Amino acid sequence: MKKVSVVYHSGYGHTAFIAKKVAEGITSAKNIEVQLVEVGNKSMDWEILQNSDAIVFGSPTYMGNVSAQFKAFMDESSKAWMTQSWANKLAAGFTVSGSPSGDKLNTLQALTTFALQHGMLWVGYNTLPETYGGKKPEEARNRLGSFTGLMVQASNETAEKAFYPGDIESALDFGKRIGTVLSKNIV
Amino acid sequence: MKKVSVVYHSGYGHTAFIAKKVAEGITSAKNIEVQLVEVGNKSMDWEILQNSDAIVFGSPTYMGNVSAQFKAFMDESSKAWMTQSWANKLAAGFTVSGSPSGDKLNTLQALTTFALQHGMLWVGYNTLPETYGGKKPEEARNRLGSFTGLMVQASNETAEKAFYPGDIESALDFGKRIGTVLSKNIV
Amino acid sequence: MKKVSVVYHSGYGHTAFIAKKVAEGITSAKNIEVQLVEVGNKSMDWEILQNSDAIVFGSPTYMGNVSAQFKAFMDESSKAWMTQSWANKLAAGFTVSGSPSGDKLNTLQALTTFALQHGMLWVGYNTLPETYGGKKPEEARNRLGSFTGLMVQASNETAEKAFYPGDIESALDFGKRIGTVLSKNIV
Amino acid sequence: MKKVSVVYHSGYGHTAFIAKKVAEGITSAKNIEVQLVEVGNKSMDWEILQNSDAIVFGSPTYMGNVSAQFKAFMDESSKAWMTQSWANKLAAGFTVSGSPSGDKLNTLQALTTFALQHGMLWVGYNTLPETYGGKKPEEARNRLGSFTGLMVQASNETAEKAFYPGDIESALDFGKRIGTVLSKNIV
Numbered sequence: 001m002k003k004v005s006v007v008y009h010s011g012y013g014h015t016a017f018i019a020k021k022v023a024e025g026i027t028s029a030k031n032i033e034v035q036l037v038e039v040g041n042k043s044m045d046w047e048i049l050q051n052s053d054a055i056v057f058g059s060p061t062y063m064g065n066v067s068a069q070f071k072a073f074m075d076e077s078s079k080a081w082m083t084q085s086w087a088n089k090l091a092a093g094f095t096v097s098g099s100p101s102g103d104k105l106n107t108l109q110a111l112t113t114f115a116l117q118h119g120m121l122w123v124g125y126n127t128l129p130e131t132y133g134g135k136k137p138e139e140a141r142n143r144l145g146s147f148t149g150l151m152v153q154a155s156n157e158t159a160e161k162a163f164y165p166g167d168i169e170s171a172l173d174f175g176k177r178i179g180t181v182l183s184k185n186i187v
Numbered sequence: 188m189k190k191v192s193v194v195y196h197s198g199y200g201h202t203a204f205i206a207k208k209v210a211e212g213i214t215s216a217k218n219i220e221v222q223l224v225e226v227g228n229k230s231m232d233w234e235i236l237q238n239s240d241a242i243v244f245g246s247p248t249y250m251g252n253v254s255a256q257f258k259a260f261m262d263e264s265s266k267a268w269m270t271q272s273w274a275n276k277l278a279a280g281f282t283v284s285g286s287p288s289g290d291k292l293n294t295l296q297a298l299t300t301f302a303l304q305h306g307m308l309w310v311g312y313n314t315l316p317e318t319y320g321g322k323k324p325e326e327a328r329n330r331l332g333s334f335t336g337l338m339v340q341a342s343n344e345t346a347e348k349a350f351y352p353g354d355i356e357s358a359l360d361f362g363k364r365i366g367t368v369l370s371k372n373i374v
Numbered sequence: 375m376k377k378v379s380v381v382y383h384s385g386y387g388h389t390a391f392i393a394k395k396v397a398e399g400i401t402s403a404k405n406i407e408v409q410l411v412e413v414g415n416k417s418m419d420w421e422i423l424q425n426s427d428a429i430v431f432g433s434p435t436y437m438g439n440v441s442a443q444f445k446a447f448m449d450e451s452s453k454a455w456m457t458q459s460w461a462n463k464l465a466a467g468f469t470v471s472g473s474p475s476g477d478k479l480n481t482l483q484a485l486t487t488f489a490l491q492h493g494m495l496w497v498g499y500n501t502l503p504e505t506y507g508g509k510k511p512e513e514a515r516n517r518l519g520s521f522t523g524l525m526v527q528a529s530n531e532t533a534e535k536a537f538y539p540g541d542i543e544s545a546l547d548f549g550k551r552i553g554t555v556l557s558k559n560i561v
Numbered sequence: 562m563k564k565v566s567v568v569y570h571s572g573y574g575h576t577a578f579i580a581k582k583v584a585e586g587i588t589s590a591k592n593i594e595v596q597l598v599e600v601g602n603k604s605m606d607w608e609i610l611q612n613s614d615a616i617v618f619g620s621p622t623y624m625g626n627v628s629a630q631f632k633a634f635m636d637e638s639s640k641a642w643m644t645q646s647w648a649n650k651l652a653a654g655f656t657v658s659g660s661p662s663g664d665k666l667n668t669l670q671a672l673t674t675f676a677l678q679h680g681m682l683w684v685g686y687n688t689l690p691e692t693y694g695g696k697k698p699e700e701a702r703n704r705l706g707s708f709t710g711l712m713v714q715a716s717n718e719t720a721e722k723a724f725y726p727g728d729i730e731s732a733l734d735f736g737k738r739i740g741t742v743l744s745k746n747i748v
Contacts, residue, residue, distance in 0.1 A: 063455070064334070064487035065439070068446035074437045081437070087687055088742065099316050099332025100287035106296075106487045112673055112683070113438035113480045117708040119687030121742065122673070126648055126680030129286050145286025147251070147678040181649065181682070250642070251674035252626070255633035261624045268624070274500055275555065293674045299486055299496070300625035300667045304521040306500030308555065309486070313461055313493030334491040368462065368495070438708070473690050473706025474661035483667075503660050519660025521625070 002032050002182050005049050008058035009039040009070040015060045015096045017159035018152050018171050022056060022094060025175020029183045039073045046080070054090035054182050055120070056175075057111045061095045064103035066110050074114050087119030092178050094150035094171070101144075108148040123181050124148050125174045130166075140166045141173050150174040189219050189369050192236050195245035196226040196257040202247045202283045204346035205339050205358050209243060209281060212362020216370045226260045233267070241277035241369050242307070243362075244298045248282045251290035253297050261301050274306030279365050281337035281358070288331075295335040310368050311335050312361045317353070327353045328360050337361040376406050376556050379423050382432030383413040383444040389434045389470045391533035392526050392545050396430060396468060399549020403557045413447045420454070428464035428556050429494070430549075431485045435469045438477035440484050448488050461493030466552050468524035468545070475518075482522040497555050498522050499548045504540070514540045515547050524548040563593050563743050566610050569619030570600040570631040576621045576657045578720035579713050579732050583617060583655060586736020590744045600634045607641070615651035615743050616681070617736075618672045622656045625664035627671050635675050648680030653739050655711035655732070662705075669709040684742050685709050686735045691727075701727045702734050711735040 006023050010016035016038065023034045035048055049055055059070035066074070080086050093111035095104045112122050124147050130140035137143045143166050144151045150170060154162040193210050197203035203225065210221045222235055236242055246257035253261070267273050280298035282291045299309050311334050317327035324330045330353050331338045337357060341349040380397050384390035390412065397408045409422055423429055433444035440448070454460050467485035469478045486496050498521050504514035511517045517540050518525045524544060528536040567584050571577035577599065584595045596609055610616055620631035627635070641647050654672035656665045673683050685708050691701035698704045704727050705712045711731060715723040 063448045063452060064491055065445065065448070065484050068442055068449045071439065071445040072442035074439070075442045078437060082689075084687055084689070097332070099318070100330070101292060101338055102332035103292060103334060103487050103491065105288065105290060105292035106484065109293075109670055109673075110439050110480065110484065112670075113477050113709060116683070116685035116687075117438055117477065119685070119708075122677070122683040122685075124677035124680070124683075126645055126677075128643075128645070131286070143287070145284075145289035147290060147680075148674060151288055250635045250639060251678055252632065252635070252671050255629055255636045258626065258632040259629035261626070262629045265624060269502075271500055271502070290674050290678065293671065296483055296486075297626050297667065297671065299483075300522060300664050303496070303498035303500075304625055304664065306498070306521075309490070309496040309498075311490035311493070311496075313458055313490075315456075315458070334493075335487060471706075473692070474704070475666065475712055476706035477666060477708060479662060479664060479666035480670075505660070517661070519658075519663035521664060525662055 002053040003051060004032060004034045004054045004056065004178070004182065005037050005052040006034060006056045006058060007037045007039060007049065007073065009060070009067050011060055011067065013159040014154040014162055015058055018094060018096055019058050021168055021171035022058070022175040025172035026179040028176050029179025032179050032183055039069055044073060044076065050085060052089065054178060055086070056178060057091065057093040057115070059095055059107060061097035061102055061104045061107040064106045066107050081118055084119050089120050090123055090182055091115035091120035092123050092149060094152065094174065096152045096154050098154060100153055104151045105148065112148060123178060125150050125177060127173055138164045138166055141170045189240040190238060191219060191221045191241040191243065191365070191369065192224050192239040193221060193243045193245060194224045194226060194236065194260065196247070196254050198247055198254065200346040201341040201349055202245055205281060205283055206245050208355055208358035209245070209362040212359035213366040215363050216366025218370055219366050226256055231260060231263065237272060239276065241365060242273070243365060244278065244280040244302070246282055246294060248284035248289055248291045248294040251293045253294050268305055271306050276307050277310055277369055278302035278307035279310050279336060281339065281361065283339045283341050285341060287340055291338045292335065299335060310365060312337050312364060314360055325351045325353055328357045376427040377425060378406060378408045378428045378430065378552070378556065379411050379426040380408060380430045380432060381411045381413060381423065381447065383434070383441050385434055385441065387533040388528040388536055389432055392468060392470055393432050395542055395545035396432070396549040399546035400553040402550050403553025406553050406557055413443055418447060418450065424459060426463065428552060430552060431465065431467040431489070433469055433481060435471035435476055435478045435481040438480045440481050455492055458493050463494050464497055464556055465489035465494035466497050466523060468526065468548065470526045470528050472528060474527055478525045479522065486522060497552060499524050499551060501547055512538045512540055515544045563614040564612060565593060565595045565615045565617065565739070565743065566598050566613040567595060567617045567619060568598045568600060568610065568634065570621065570628050572621055572628065574720040575715040575723055576619055579655060579657055580619050582729055582732035583619070583736040586733040587740040589737050590740025593740050593744055600630055605634060605637065611646060613650060615739060616647070617739060618652065618654045620656055620668060622658035622663055622665045622668040625667045627668050642679055645680050650681050651684055651743055652676035652681035653684050653710060655713065655735065657713045657715050659715060661714055665712045666709065673709060684739060686711050686738060688734055699725045699727055702731045
């Protein structure tokens with residue numbers, strides 16, 4: 001049984017919604033247990049992270065970067081960094097914002113830079129945009145064309161109504177990829 | 188009369204098409220002369236660039252970065268870099284690829300890093316996505332949500348048919364912004 | 375008389391020390407007034423920023439990015455972003471950390487991405503590393519080789535003893551460049 | 562027996578020198594075979610790459626990015642990208658330039674963006690700067706403080722004389738890390 005934590009911050013519930021879909025996708029791989037860990041009011045449960053084989057990081061993109069709340073989590077992790085206690089865990093990341101690009105790549109690069117400081121191994125998202133094969137954007141996985149991690153676009157609606165079906169499928173698909181890499185001892 | 192060069196590489200004509208639209212937008216500002224300079228078979232006309240008040244850089248995004256052809260131009264510019272002879276010129280950038288994100292931000296960051304090595308001043312694109320106000324994506328300016336520079340999505344069709352009307356409007360709009368900043372002596 | 379704000383966060387006084395040197399450099403240009411604005415306990419004085427012709431952003435690099443405290447300032451600035459009320463102001467940035475590279479470029483890219491979302495014009499640092507001409511690293515300006523903005527390395531000592539003389543000279547030099555660009559109406 | 566390719570471009574022999582040291586470090590792990598593959602005049606041997614369990618990418622940093630020659634290799638790899646035939650291979654990267662920072666992080670980010678498009682898993686460099694423990698910079702591993710991959714500083718001397726002993730040790734150390742991750746089936 002391998003353990004995965006999905007650590008995320010969510011301002012209005014959209015990133016939380018996607019975090020759950022990613023988690024659901026991860027559990028579709030065999031022998032994997034997933035924990036959702038929300039960054040917020042309660043103090044962080046560092047032990048869950050320490051006991052995980054993989055940590056997936058999720059944040060909304062605010063002003064072209066992770067949210068301040070998520071950054072506070074990143075800064076507090078410097079204790080783990082000093083002892084490199086997360087080294088060789090698998091890492092992945094996702095981000096949510098209101099426009100198709102919206103500088104979300106900068107957020108994903110912030111997450112890779114961070115995870116690589118921790119000595120983690122980074123797995124991205126490698127489903128080619130299904131729009132290339134003619135699928136309608138609304139229904140296509142990875143329609144935005146993001147590889148460093150998962151990008152999702154949210155409208156102003158509440159989380160249940162804010163996403164294209166294809167973006168939700170992408171979240172499940174991305175989770176499945178993480179789970180598969182972890183369960184197969186790839187590398 | 189101020190002078191602007193638009194230096195671009197185009198693999199299949201799509202980036203060339205957008206370069207022309209950007210140039211057209213620039214000339215909508217007063218007292219500005221624009222030169223299109225294609226990176227390619229002919230040797231680069233460095234004097235045109237040296238005599239420009241602003242240089243706009245354009246490249247397709249190939250494998251998440253500027254094209255090799257455009258990179259060759261960048262590498263050859265190291266002579267100008269050593270004497271900082273482009274210092275204080277205005278700079279801007281745009282890129283074209285097949286999906287909405289497609290890691291195009293990494294290309295724009297390559298261009299900013301490059302221009303700032305040359306001591307240039309960087310102007311981005313600051314029209315807020317018109318989709319926020321309810322415009323249909325196909326017709327909205329900056330629908331992709333890019334600020335470091337202009338991002339345009341191209342389909343596999345030939346250049347005339349490859350773009351959404353909104354993306355073409357964005358190219359004109361982005362050019363106009365460059366022209367306005369230059370002609371008003373902003374800063 | 376032109377106005378410049380230097381907005382910074384400082385965890386242990388090192389970034390504050392450099393902020394002062396940058397401010398000192400800026401005032402070496404003519405007819406420029408500089409305000410230091412610290413991100414922290416007191417509520418931000420947005421009016422000072424709104425009334426500035428240029429805003430210089432400074433943050434330590436924590437975990438390869440701006441500090442959480444500085445990110446909170448960035449996130450709060452989204453009101454100014456929505457009205458693009460900082461558009462066409464000049465922007466620049468600097469960062470401080472313990473090693474020569476230390477992923478500081480990622481922090482500077484976070485600042486450029488942010489400033490370009492605000493429609494600001496970005497000025498970098500273009501003094502070529504004086505080590506190229508044979509100067510000793512300890513005394514050379516821009517010895518680290520940073521162009522997107524200023525990078526400074528700090529030791530664990532208190533701020534007064536934490537910096538190489540060359541890095542302090544770089545901060546003054548970088549400030550002077552910002553002041554010169556602003557006072558000359560370059561662009 | 563696992564196979565690793567080290568693909569690199571070298572303008573003046575410095576990156577080639579480091580590539581050899583990285584390769585030497587990799588072979589210090591058990592049951593690993595390393596191939597050096599130079600990007601250049603001869604046509605690329607794509608089959609060696611296809612048959613590798615890990616591919617390490619190395620390029621000088623020219624104008625803040627991979628060299629044009631290395632970018633040409635990246636662009637040609639788009640055939641492998643379309644079939645995702647490199648997916649789940651291990652990837653890592655290194656870069657060489659004349660100053661401590663020198664925007665080398667942008668080159669490493671270009672390499673991560675590229676490798677993640679190919680669906681590879683990225684391993685960085687996680688030896689904490691030995692200068693933190695009091696070692697002299699000249700002799701310290703990871704003195705530059707780089708984690709996304711290896712950064713090495715080269716002087717203008719020929720390759721044999723161009724590097725600090727600590728940077729050469731870093732190259733061996735970085736190679737060893739890649740080899741260890743690969744041979745231990747970590748993840």
